[in-house]
Amino acid sequence: MRHRSRGITGVSTTGHIDYMSFTLPDDAYLECEVEHLFGIPFTKFIEASSGRSGYRKRYEYGNIDVLTDGGSSGMGHNITLKGAACHRYQRCLRDIVEHVFAIDGHFTRCDLAIDDFHGLLDMEVIGEAITGGLVTANFKKVREYNERERTTGMLTGRGAYFGSRKSEVFIRIYDKALEQRVDQHWVRVELELKGSRANAAMKLVLTKEIGTVARGILNSRLSFREKSKDGNRSRWPVSGWWKSFIASVEKLQLVADSREGVSQESRLVSFFQNAATFAELVDNCGPWVILLMYDNGKRKLERRGGVNPWAA
Template identity: 30%
Template sequence: MKKEKKDFVFPYSNRGVENTLENGLRACVDWVEATFKTVGTEQLVTDLLQMNFDKFYPDTGRYGYRRSIRCGSISVYFDGQEDMGIHLEMKGRGCREYEGYNLLSWKELFEVFLRYEVSFSRLDIAVDDFKGFFKLKEIQKKIKGRELVSKFKLANIQQSYETRTGLGQGLTIYYGSSKSDIQIRMYDKLSERSNNNYNVPKDINFWNRTEVQLRNERAQTVAKILATEEDGERTIGQTVCGILKHYIRFTIKGKEKNRSRWKTARFWDKFLNGVDALSLSTNPVEPQTVEEKEMWFMNQAAPTYALILDAYGGDPKKMAQLAKYGRQRYKKEHIDMINRFIEKNKEG
């Protein structure tokens, strides 16, 4: 069964993004997790996030919390132990959804959070390379050839393979542990999107992502930079560049035994110079809509629908039976999607 193709929204219309992409690079917030001890669930949604509380629906608990509410890919967990407070989680898609609501910038949002004694437990900053400053196979070769000088003891290289064809599905390189306060990841974002059935624009033929995953104190520090520095968003590239420079350096093999004296590889210098100049950009994506589902149905499932309709002679009872079966499999997000569609049409 073919999977649904999900829309990918490229940020052509966002302020500052055009300049950011002139050198083929873009930086964005790609994960936010934070805990609040002094605010309630509704206050977090309405006063801090400035979202409509009615858009959230009940969902299951996690991370030691018994319950949660959710809007798209933005979740708030609550009803834990007395000292746990409430926990906000915005994964990559949740970050894009929040940007799509056009409420607060990341600087403004983090400023608000910090007024309420927030504890950031995770903050990811992603740098997207659409130009091809380096290829991951080149990085792999450098690592195996001892041409990586790093604070990390290990680099973990992973690649998935399709069992039927034996073809690789994209390379991922990890520096540091996912549980430590900092981890750096490099991976083929274009392959990841394609393999997960996203519709990527045809003019994107290269897309590598370098992610800096920060936890606890380090996440708190970078969030404060974004929130409190006058030009925090415009200098996010300098922050990421400083982290990358401190932890990893790709070199040209020299004659000296001390590898720290080897010259930095030109491609790495060029990449870091590009990152250094980056501003924080936004890449909003609307939550999945009825219109998107309809487009997928037309492209993927319409022939099957017509086949069943014709085979049963257009029997309305059979089609009603199929619809009934589909409704039994609804999830909360499907109900939420329908309600948004109805509300939008009322407003129109």
């Protein structure tokens, strides 16, 4: 068994995004948006041999996937950043998120992760809490797992799943050090959010630190308890180690908004960030492109019921 770091009681409040997927509207200029968001000319993306998820075309560059040419109206263009791509753009993440919302895009999935290197989370203690009925959660399913080499019996993975992978909120806690075969304490907590919950979480990321968002969601959906005589488990005291990990972050509810608007200031910032691309379009295509953009924007306003987001 690896030695754990028992002397450190603090834990970093930072977290990171390990996976995110978002959809841009049908009338978004895909090539321009990709270059604006990632600084990569769309010509560098390689077209895959087949589409996916109802999209006829798929393009790949590193850990970025672009799906386009949907089979029906309204599918838009789907962009996914996995692992290394999320890490690469971590510093400009809020700019990406704000721009997606500014052009009426939405997020379809995001994975929020928190790493514990300080020994606050112990997989053996978590396992004992699960088998001892000391978990309160907004999930029907809780599952532990252990993975071993078939020939040697050596433990290669262990963790716990809370909820169903098919639901919009799924939590996993696992021994990352064991998975990576490194000799240190490293337990990862991941929240896999889909659909409206992913979209709501990314709106919170615009104003809060990722680790705060992740802990707030965890605090509202999962807790480890100390047994007491109270017949109601939800009133049992929260375990000290879980309190330390949550770090007094308040509960956050993932509420799906009804088309909440982006501020006029944010829209202006997004517009001027695209000014160079806009000028290049006019130079290459002619001034008619201005009218085309206006027509597309007008149709988008009509779909909203005629509400002008620029109006005071």
